Amino acid sequence: MKNCLSLINKKTLIYLGATLSICLFSPLNYAANYPSVYIDTIQNPSDGYTINLSASNVQISKTPTIASNGDFFYQVGPTFTVDKGAKGQVQSSGMVNCIGSYVKQFPEGTKTKGDNHLHRIFVYSPQMPYTLNGLPVFQLSYNTFITIVPPDDIINKWNTIGKNARFCNPSTSMLKDYFTKGKNKDYSIDKFYYQFPFKISVFIRKRNIDGITIIPSSDFAGYARAWTNIADTSLAFSSLPQFMPINSTTAPMRLVGATLISPAECRTDVGYNLVINHGVLNAEKYESRVVRPINFSCDHVVPTPVEFELFYTKDGDSQQRLPLKVDGTNRTIYSKIQMIDAETGNRGQKFTSRVGQYKQIQIESILKGTNASGGNYSGTAILIAAYP
Incomplete structure (x- = not known):
């Protein structure tokens, strides 16, 4: 899924004895x-x-x-x-x-x-x-x-x-x-x-x-x-x-x-890519919340536990938010991103839900900040849905 935002800014030794015998010694022939x-x-x-x-x-x-x-x-x-x-x-x-x-x-x-x-x-x-x-x-x-x-x-x-x-x-x-x-x-x-x-x-x-x-x-x-x-x-x-x-x-x-x-047991209505677009915001002071749904249809005969988890590369942000950058630059803003189980209201970056034949997981992205540099900001997070 992508967040898209457009802002305006290695011796041989010789021994001589009385009998005049000669003894040779080499470390490799000892x-x-x-x-x-x-x-x-x-x-x-x-x-x-x-x-x-x-x-x-x-x-x-x-x-x-x-x-x-x-x-x-x-x-x-x-x-x-x-x-x-x-x-x-x-x-x-x-x-x-x-x-x-x-x-x-x-x-x-x-x-x-x-x-x-x-x-x-x-x-x-x-x-x-x-x-x-x-x-x-x-x-x-x-x-x-x-x-x-x-x-x-x-x-x-x-x-x-x-x-x-x-x-x-x-x-x-x-x-x-x-x-x-x-x-x-x-x-x-x-x-x-x-x-x-x-x-x-x-x-x-x-x-x-x-x-x-x-x-x-x-x-x-x-x-x-x-x-x-x-x-x-x-x-x-x-x-x-x-x-x-x-x-x-x-x-x-x-x-x-x-x-x-392997044969898929579940399918989604978004394929392998979900884009969350915040549109154009004011760089001086911006605040935006966007929620996009992912609908799963599954072949489960009975509700089955499924673990949902969001993965993304974190940086030094104290809140561990998803960094959004302008390509080729160090300009960064952050998205607070999490999942919401539409049925139970459970939310976070990792949780387990029981999934029957249908499940909707919503992705929420919140942007909030001031004095950002202008540019087109984007970042990527991966949603993994797996049997625990």
Whole structure:
């Protein structure tokens, strides 16, 4: 809806003994087994694992999943499985450097023993204080949430897994090539599957009554695999980073969003745009109140709770009113804008009303002020009507 107003204004040491023996020491050759820990890293940060909601016609469930706090959530599409040979809505791409963004060498004398692999999923979205199906919930956006289920306890913590991994394991020859010659190995990301499967579910909290749901794209997590050849795995654990940006992980994990269109349960008589025009007012002293109705016709068999909310970008106005500006300038006046339930008289910028087959919501805009600069002022607010 628009408010429109026109106003007029980075030593080698040589030791010589009695027997004339020569001992050479180099920091990079202090131990034949090269005790170290390192993390495999994607070469191109744009690669990794991608869940593409636009890859097929995913639907929003009409049956709610009830969170531990009682809130209703609606699953988007099926549960997505990130696994070996993933196809369809989950795609994998890219090459991985064995010794990547993080590498640490341990002192001479550090005991080595075979190889150990450690794993972690770094989740970059905040965890919510409730669960869904008994699982932690992470918020991607205002209305988008996910759950992630790996077979082992590796969400936001380094841990071992129940399978033996291959590729990039710390062989003496590979470590020697890296530390003495700067040579590295790389493999396709498809080789990194021993930690799978990961099961990821996407949810929304609010279903818009017009059937249009926008889910934004998100770089929501990064899978990281670390290797070590030191015998004391706890020492390796303690040396690993507790945060890594997504471009430093082994496999970035991304959601490609989409605009999902479901059958609309309600329609309006104004479509997607309501213009509130205050006309031409006196810049020296102006006062105007305009009320415009939005009529909803719905397919509800019984009156159904619907949450109505007005959204707009606020500035420093103490009254948190809707700013109206002249394009290309900082000239601003303000509209006190709110909704009114024509049936109950309930008013405000957010409320819940029961909607049967018909509901009228009125939008009220009040302008009041003095000594404004002349110009054509406009501002935009968004009305979201959704099932709570």
